[in-house]
Amino acid sequence: MNRLQKWVHGNWFVPVASGVLIIISFAIRQLADGAADPTIGPQWWLDAGVHATQPGAAFTLGDVLMIAAAVIAGYGIVVKAVRALTVRVIGIDLLVSVAAIGAVIIGNFWEAAAVTFLFSVGHALEAATLNRTRSALAELVAVAPDSAIVVRDGQQREVPAAQVGMGEIVLVKNGAKVPVDGQVVSGTGAIDEASITGESIPMEKSEGAQVFAGTVSRGGFLQVLATGIGADTTLARIIHRVEEAQDAKARTQAFIDRFSGWYTPAVMVLALAAGLVSGDAVLALTLLVIGCPGALVISIPVAIVAGIGRAARNGILIKGGEFLETSAKISAVALDKTGTLTEGRPELTDVVVLDSALERSEVLRWAAAAEAGSEHPLARPILETAQADGVGPQGVPDTVTPVPGKGIVSVVDGRRVLIGNPPLLAEYGVVDDGSAVRAAEALSAEGKTPMIVAVDDRVTGVVAVADRLRRDAPEMVAHLHRAGVKKVVMLTGDNRLVAEAIGTATGIDEIHASLLPEDKLDAVVRLQQEGHIIAMVGDGVNDAPALATADIGVAMGAAGSAVAVETADIALMGDDLLKLPEAIGLAKRTVAVMWQNIAIALITVVLLVAGVFAGGVTMSLGMLVHEASVLVVIANAMRLLHNTSSSTAAPQSERIMGREVQEVGA
Template identity: 80%
Template structure:
């Protein structure tokens, strides 16, 4: 479609035609010098007595052009008003329609044309600026790849990205967009993931690393196994989520909508009473125009669209206006330790031998055999180290019974193996003669997670695993406090000594350790009972109950998790902890803009009302100021995009 066609079919056609007719009316009126043209007016107009300000002898062609301008600009307004009435809704369009028709009936064509023209211009400008506030969504759509190069029948074939099949090998060359979600099977390269995570620094990718549709290769050559195509890609889910979020209403917006359903009829009643009491029809019609709550109605959604769009551009997905508004009120942030404050990639650091007849390899072998059937994240580093040292478990792992908050019990080679904390030994009646509890305490004090290993009824040693603290964890805590958060709380299932070591390193003062999933839920609920608005940051698995209970559930590193994108109130697409305080600051800014917009809208109506009763504010001037206030609130909201 050409630019001319877009303009002709766009929102600017009606106000442009109306404006041309208004200008032509003024030009013609000046050219004729007020000369009469009585043949242009139908006699019934004057016989009915509705043309109060003109006589048959002074009905000019310029008046007819002004009337045409009012009809051109007002037609859509009247149609919308009638449709709203059919749906039992009284809106702004009805106020403008009644005012314009009333102005025409009393012969005030200029006021009718001016009111409808300005209202049409306002609508066109609103649409244009609202599209601008949705620019982040447009940018996301724009990064969606159009084509893909796949290997078919042993040859490279360029096809539309929508035609890639699951399991195909896609080739990603330097400068090309990644067309699918997938896993690198061969090659190395640097991928710009800014469209997904908001991070501008390219990420190095090699075999087994994930890649996402819409990201761009900045160097290298990759062969990617397609695991997500079309609407199944992370980019598609983000676009869908942002579309829904920008259309979702905040509590304040819902209140404004309810307020408008009563306010608009109230304005009509006020105008009717004022007209009857004063006998001044023009006064009543002017009140209808200046009472339009247009700026008030648009003040909230435009801020929400801009705020959520800005967040999406930075790799922060906010589920909707309600959650954006709630995020601005957060007073406490509760964080999980593993995978949030730490990198979530623990490594085996210590193997302490406590049985005289065994060595390091024996303790490691039994620990690995017990953990072989466990899904606990700390099992992996023990197994990896055992395999690397040649003592990994063979065959199918034995039965494993998890003991929540204490450890696991495994049946391995006909022997019972326990791996966990001192409470697990106590539960199974195993005495700690070897000093395992003391060794575990020393390791925990160093920030490591210790696990006592016992075979049958004897303690044989302690293994310790440590997870490296994220580099930006301490700065995140500092920025949360700077953003106005009252306190940051750590909720972890790890031991108190380990948690305290991490808390000391990050600046977190309040620590709740050795928690089960339901204990985390209770901790969040307790904070809420104390009057706090709580945000819970976690991995969405062990922390699921607490995330659901918190006022705002925040998912970290959500780019690879479809569940997190769809269910989290706020999803941080990358692993950058600093995105959390950024999200809270943006929420506070957005709510601040919403409040400013409401004040601007209400102040405009009050000033105009005073002006009408004091004299000097006409219908056209009132509509001009009204549309000006609409643009001010939109432009104010657009500051959020910077």
């Protein structure tokens, strides 16, 4: 399709063609009115409908051109109206069609042409501006890579990105787009991940790091093992999710759709009644035009599209209009501690020996041997430290039995090893003289997570791990309060001393510690019963029941998780805590714009109706004001596309804080 054909089939051909005919018609009228020489006589091509509206008056060229303009601009409108009627929908197109056809019948050709022309111009402008509100989605599509350099048979080959196979090695050079999701197997480089996480600072990547399709190399050279290709990449899932979200309706939009379903027929009845009572057909047709609920119908979807698009551009995926609207009402936020308030990279900090017959290395050896069969994240720092000290376990325990909320029980070389909290000791009849509890409490007070180690029926020591509090956690809590969140709550399986240490450091309003997964669920339900609209931020594993029950479930660092992208109500693609208050603030601004747009639409209709009955508002003027109100509504929504957030947290002093432990609680 060449450029001319593309333009003919575009949005602007119809209004331009109709407008040209209207201009020519007016020019002919001016020539006819200005013909001053009576000897020339009124030529038919100059007689521009001087008495066209009078009964029996003949059509002139000016009339024909004006009717042609109305037909060109109105043909598509009538077709849409008929199609809508076939599925029993009375819409805006029907109002305009009836008004234009009626104007032609009564000989008011200028009004018919003006109404259809202005309506077509409005549609073209709406399409252009709506495309801008979807610019975030267009940008996401634009960053999708077209080609990739793969290593095949020892040779570098450039192939379309869609033809890269799983498990192939892809080369990412300086300035190139990463064509696949994958893992770096060799090399170092800096990757700009703004298209995925919204983070503008390039991330350093080296062996073992994860990279995403659509990100851009800003330096270095990487060899990447492809683990996600085509539609299975994080970028493809984001694009799919944003497409669905921008088309999903909010509850207010659903109400407006139902409202317009009876509002439009009501306008037709009102116009008919006004025409019959007054005997003025022009009045009835004018009411049809100015009663069009165009601005009202578009007021909400345009705001939703812009709001969700702005969020996606900042690395925040919102599932749809309903969730965007609910997020604006959030009054309480519940936070899991592990990996949310803390960095999620625990370290072994203490090994306290309580059995005088044992050395530190022996207590560590027994703890590591028991944890060798555990899947919990806290097993890793214990095992790594034991390996570094040369006392790492050989093989795995004979048996490993998790005890929810208390710890684990392992059998190692025929001996029973307990590692967990005091209730675990009590359950298995291990007697503590109080020294283990005192040591555990002292470690907890320092913000560390203690685990008591017992071999057979004897307490041997306490090991403690700790996690760094995120630098932006206090800033995030402060921003949540500024965004209108009344209560920020911590739900953790860790003990109260550890939880209180973190709560004090972050300014959290309410702390619930030593919780099982079902306890977290109960805490969320209690907050809802208090009248709160609650958002729950968690890892989706032990927090799954609470996440499902909360009004809004939020997943952090979702870029590497296909499940989080697809299931979370809000997915924060990066690991930036400040994206949470940013998401809530954006939701509030979007809903505010929605209500502003509704007010603009309704006030415009009321003023126009009053103007019609008061006199002075014609059919063409009414359509002009109507289309102007539509554009005002769209322009108001487009303000959301401008980034007004400030998500950079001031550096905070790093502190070592306790890590939630499944053995101890979560």
